Amino acid sequence: MLGVKVPRRDAEKVRKKLIELGILATDLRVKHNGEFVIFPVKEKVEGFEIVEETFERAKRRPHSYREVVDIPSELRPLLPSSFDIIGDIAIIELPEELIPYGKNIGEAILKAHKHIKTVFAKRSKVSGEYRVRELIHLAGEKRTETIHRENGIRLKLDVAKVYFSPRLATERMRVFKKAKEGEVVFDMFAGVGPYSILLAKKVKTVFACDINPWAIKYLEENKKLNKVENIVPILGDVRKVAGQIKADRVIMNLPKFAHEFLKEAMISVKTGGVVHYYGFSHENNLFDEHLKKIKEVAKELGRDIKVLEKRKVRPYAPYQFNIAIDFVVF
Numbered sequence: 231m232l233g234v235k236v237p238r239r240d241a242e243k244v245r246k247k248l249i250e251l252g253i254l255a256t257d258l259r260v261k262h263n264g265e266f267v268i269f270p271v272k273e274k275v276e277g278f279e280i281v282e283e284t285f286e287r288a289k290r291r292p293h294s295y296r297e298v299v300d301i302p303s304e305l306r307p308l309l310p311s312s313f314d315i316i317g318d319i320a321i322i323e324l325p326e327e328l329i330p331y332g333k334n335i336g337e338a339i340l341k342a343h344k345h346i347k348t349v350f351a352k353r354s355k356v357s358g359e360y361r362v363r364e365l366i367h368l369a370g371e372k373r374t375e376t377i378h379r380e381n382g383i384r385l386k387l388d389v390a391k392v393y394f395s396p397r398l399a400t401e402r403m404r405v406f407k408k409a410k411e412g413e414v415v416f417d418m419f420a421g422v423g424p425y426s427i428l429l430a431k432k433v434k435t436v437f438a439c440d441i442n443p444w445a446i447k448y449l450e451e452n453k454k455l456n457k458v459e460n461i462v463p464i465l466g467d468v469r470k471v472a473g474q475i476k477a478d479r480v481i482m483n484l485p486k487f488a489h490e491f492l493k494e495a496m497i498s499v500k501t502g503g504v505v506h507y508y509g510f511s512h513e514n515n516l517f518d519e520h521l522k523k524i525k526e527v528a529k530e531l532g533r534d535i536k537v538l539e540k541r542k543v544r545p546y547a548p549y550q551f552n553i554a555i556d557f558v559v560f
């Protein structure tokens with residue numbers, strides 16, 4: 231095999247040059263020989279000392295767990311192409327047929343992703359008041375607590391005890407960009423605080439409510455972790471809290487049931503304030519049903535609304551979307 235031999239002090243410059251020329255053999259290991267470094271190359275190149283050398287194969291991490299997983303070949307087409315990563319925990323949704331191979335799938339994920347330390351399969355959809363899901367441990371450390379980083383903040387949480395979706399990071403940033411300094415925000419369904427902590431970096435005060443004691447415990451920890459003081463965590467049913475708070479901006483991130491809490495949102499928002507409403511919809515009727523409900527509740531309360539924006543947030547099931555409607559209340 232051919233090698234390019236250079237003095238160690240020139241090695242980095244030459245490595246970049248060989249990559250630029252497309253002739254560095256990246257599947258082989260670079261050799262160090264005293265004061266010299268020898269790069270494996272695919273062909274001769276002018277201007278360098280060329281030597282004959284033997285090189286070992288470089289250990290490469292697979293690009294996907296699917297390259298290294300040990301399962302019967304007829305089941306391979308069923309392997310999911312992606313999974314959620316929360317901190318250093320991977321959570322994968324497996325079809326029934328793959329459950330018996332869960333351990334192999336978990337180990338393949340650990341092999342392909344250095345930063346993942348533990349792998350779980352989703353056993354159920356999110357359910358119950360706390361919107362949590364059952365998990366089955368597949369591989370790696372047996373723990374459910376982790377620290378997730380998104381939008382420049384750190385969120386400590388337990389994936390088995392609280393709701394958290396890393397897929398909403400862009401949506402949270404969108405709300406952050408709309409919020410203004412000096413505002414009072416009411417995060418009605420705060421969880422461990424992905425909206426609250428982020429918004430607290432910009433607005434005056436965030437009232438953050440959740441009915442799950444674990445969510446509020448982690449929210450308290452996340453306040454400290456991110457050094458934000460201007461969040462007021464409230465443990466309890468938002469029905470009992472609404473109306474006592476007067477906010478410039480209300481976040482209703484409980485898409486499955488938000489329509490049941492519109493009254494609570496509208497009695498908590500100041501005149502001219504904004505509500506960020508979330509829902510689930512079929513693609514044939516994305517916004518109409520939700521808008522009808524929003525207008526009905528506004529009418530009951532003798533208030534007016536003006537829609538600022540309606541949009542799809544993300545797909546969540548075949549033909550189903552998580553949608554957002556931002557509206558002003560007068």
Ligand SMILES: C[S@@+](CC[C@H](N)C(=O)[O-])C[C@H]1O[C@@H](n2cnc3c(N)ncnc32)[C@H](O)[C@@H]1O
Pocket residue numbers: 359360361393394395398418419420421422423424425439440441442445466467468469483484485
């Ligand atoms: C879909 S999660 C959203 C959490 C968080 N906003 C996030 O983005 O990760 C909804 C949250 O609402 C909380 N919740 C459900 N019903 C509630 C109620 N009546 N009052 C207050 N919180 C409630 C659940 O415990 C859960 O943490």
